[in-house]
Amino acid sequence: MRKARYGVNSFEGYVEEVLGRLRLPFRVFDSLEDALGWQPDILIPALFDENADNRDKLQSYVKNGGTVVSYAGLKGMAEKLGYCEERPLGAGYAVLPEGPAPIRFLSATGWSKLAGQVPGHKASGALRMSNPSGIESGPALLSIPWGEGTFERWSVDIVGTIVALQQGTSPVYDDGASAPDGTIPVQDDTLKADDRCALDWEFDRLKTATGIPYFAFPYADWWRAAMVRHLIEVALSKGKTLPFLGYWPAGIPAVTAISHDSDLNRDAHATVTLELLREVGIRSTWCMLEPGYSPAIYEQVKADGHDISLHYNALEMDGGIWSEEAFRSQSEWLRGAAGIDRISSNKNHYTRFEGWGELFRWCESNGIESDQTRGPSKKGNTGLLFGTCHPYFPVSDFSEGNRLYDVLEIGFLSQDLNHPQLYDSSLVDPFLDIIGETEGVAHFLFHQAHIYSFEAVRQAVREVVAGAKKRGYALWTIDQVNEWERARRKVDLAGFDESGKPIPEGAPLPQSAVVYVPAADDALSPDGIYETKFGVRCRKYIIQERIDENAVGNGR
Template sequence: MRMARVGILLDQAAKMRRHRYGFNVFEAFAGEVLSHAGIPFQWIDHVSDVTERQLDVLIVACMDEHEDNAETIWSFAEQGGAVISYAGLKCLTSRLGCRAERDITVGYASASLQEEERSLLRFLKARPWLQQDGEQNNAVVQASGSLRKDEPAGREAGAALLQFSIGKGRIDRWAVNIPYTLVHFQQGTEPVLDDGIPATDGSGAVDEGILKADDRIALDWEYDRTTTETSAPYFKEPYADLWKEVMIEHLLKLVLEQGLTLPFISYWPDGISSVATISHDSDLNIDESAEATLDTLRDCGIQSTWCMIEPGYSPYIYDKVKQAGHELAFHYNALEANDGKWDEAEFDRQFAWLKQAIGADRVTSNKNHYTIFQGWSELFDWCEHHGIEVDQTRGPSKRGNIGFLFGTCHPYFPIAWFDQGNRSYNVLEISFLTQDLDHHLLADSSVVEPFLEQVMRVEGVAHFLFHQVHILNQEPVNKAIRKVVAEARERGFTFWTSQQINDWERARRKVCITGIDANAEARVKHGTELKDAVVWIPVQEGAANREIVNRFGVPCVKQVLGAPRTTIPSLS
């Protein structure tokens, strides 16, 4: 089978025009989804380049909706190409025998392409089309899934996916703007300028006068939370990760239907399906609490990430932390009540203190004190400037908003606001699920099992935060961290530090799949030295002599890259 040539059309003239008028082009995030999945693709900068690139699949992220471009897209499909759009292609509405319905700002979709339906997925923007009888212009239409307006039990508002057969090819149009939805789940509905809306039950008082990451969540307190058997509330679904699976599954199936294949790279090394990580915030900087935490981690047999806030521990503590294999990281303090400030100069000063205190030239990770966050992009700018490659700030600050409140447990590279051209930041975000379980003011450990099960479902990162001071002073918290480790290990999780996750994610993204060889294996360059990276190759059912494994709803064969590891640290 030949490897499909996939392109994402991000027309630069159209993108710049939108930026000039203050609009974001978050549709560009489709590239991040494919990059994280290890799917080979190329960017198409101009509509005029579509024909000469000899593509098999074209994902239309951004273009001007006028007749000339409509004709280019139509011709591409008519001659055998496959087109994918996420709530776009307004210029082809009538030609495809449809009419546009009113935009839906929020709702829930049944979007599964598998026989077993997934649960309804929340979305944040949709532009549904309604088919008009007798006006299909010879385009054969297949409808899949459905939209519900506003709430899970809301009014039905059309199909989630319409698939049109055009000549030798096809046009598949999702009503949901999936990339836009992903960005707002993961990075918030808008820049953080004021307090968020609290939960009516009092469990999520985010309106306390401190600007934080969770002041702009895109989830609903009523529709998107559930409770454990102890009545502990939590956000239950990794919606963003499930939408990414929808995107990937649809693309892979479309390629197979063309008689082609599209290899992709597993999220984790061979033998690892899910990763857990534990981080700590030093806060009160009590040496005894650090000693107690070191003892607990030694008993558990894991390494963790220690986010240090000024003035820090005594110097001998850092030596012990490093000797035990733990990661020392930054805990930027912008809380005015703790003499902090949201200011780049203050970030610079505190970071300089940290490097001197721990004796390090490189610090990989940061998590902001109190999850304080302002605006959209300043924190990522500051991290980039200082070579900080990971941020962990996006997590819950209240008992009632724990879980998947940003819709994801996968590491990802955030996207900038339009004033920076919607570029990708060179900062890997690893959000956390909850902090200090069984703390007398916070959530209890009944959430551990459902959190781990959901992370396993999407092969993400189960990130738990425990403060050293609570490990020392509250025995239930000490027991809770031990419970997390035991429950995770029972389910086959591997524990990594934030730095290990970062190093692996960046290394696997360097793997470049260039095609399929005569032995039906992927040709790989720029990353062949990455030992244990797994390449999955979709195949037709019953077409391979090797073992078939179902991945993203399609049959695949497995290929493991086996050269010695040279760039990744020892993984525990």
């Protein structure tokens, strides 16, 4: 595309990752002509040349009953539809009618009606400048009728906001700005993932009952939910429905995972950690820093069913270096030292991070399917500092064609709860509660060294496990999350049988799953089981473990 030629990213295509995560039925077209030839009920023109000819084609498509959905796009169409484009907004907050709270966005461009034009649109929500209580600056969503159809235009660049929240506002090449209150001192001459956090230290944190500040809001996940809810409602208004696959196996509302970073590499630390994990009855993920433990420890870790993962060291003060060669060398060391053929995951020591996608490329080339690096390095930025508690596939920049990396990112929330120099376990309930509401992964990091040294840290592990079990969450390793996510993305929802039951196709799932079918209020069946998902009543169907293996999926 022209953008890539001039070094500009086209993250609009990331809408495929958002929709694909739920296995919503959709089709990708190579051109606007191909899409219009198929005449879909709903069209999202994510990447297309916005010239006069294509604008005329879109108007004709909508006039004949189609629906176009855009996320701050359709440049040049404003005037044709009777509007003018407002000044672009930087970061702000959107208040949605169905939203749980004001949702942070990173860019938006609203439209306003031209003078003398008769209002004919429906406006929803409101944009607020700079902060959640800021000056209102137009609606979040316009529904503009045109002939028999509508243009549904969000003022917020939702897809770009999701990418920037998850992966940062730019490549990491220098330190980020520390919080003025001194709680987030990221300006420490060490490049880290949180040097490009897109959240606001003042507006996006809450405090626990003991005064611990934490990033509290899964904004990227809330934006995904807003997108999906809107698309479902548009489909229902057209007499259609959009079935989707639940995030987790049937009966599991959310997942809790615990990982450890070996750091000081003392066998005694590992032994005490193994004893604690046996006590609480869970498996966890062990991220190993070279030179690691003695061979006998690895055998115990494997015998107890824990993951063995890499703790890549690029921290200069600990003898590390940021390079592809160093990553490969440390990966080869771990395979030999631990006696494993496959490294299930990676988490960078001290959350060291540079650039945009190098780490994910290195994981790909070394056969590592998931990464855990995106988490807090400081006491004051614990929590949802990247706006999500869900696993996702990150996107490359323009230099690699804005492709998806084949590496599942599974970020973490905190380090070593109850450590005397960090934060206390008053964070456990808020974290587990918001992750449950969002149906995500509550990933807690506990170093073996601190488990060994502090009874309070050991007690925090017990609190996390007890809290997860009380809520009915699954307690999985990071590799279990990765395996489930990759398996569910091989399922396609191919349609419905004569009774209206969805037909899943693809590879067999390791556990039963749930398909939800949104239903209009006048189409509820008395013999159906219903749940509210994304604010819409949905009929619930259980998929057994084995489905049609002869069908071919349409994505990861």
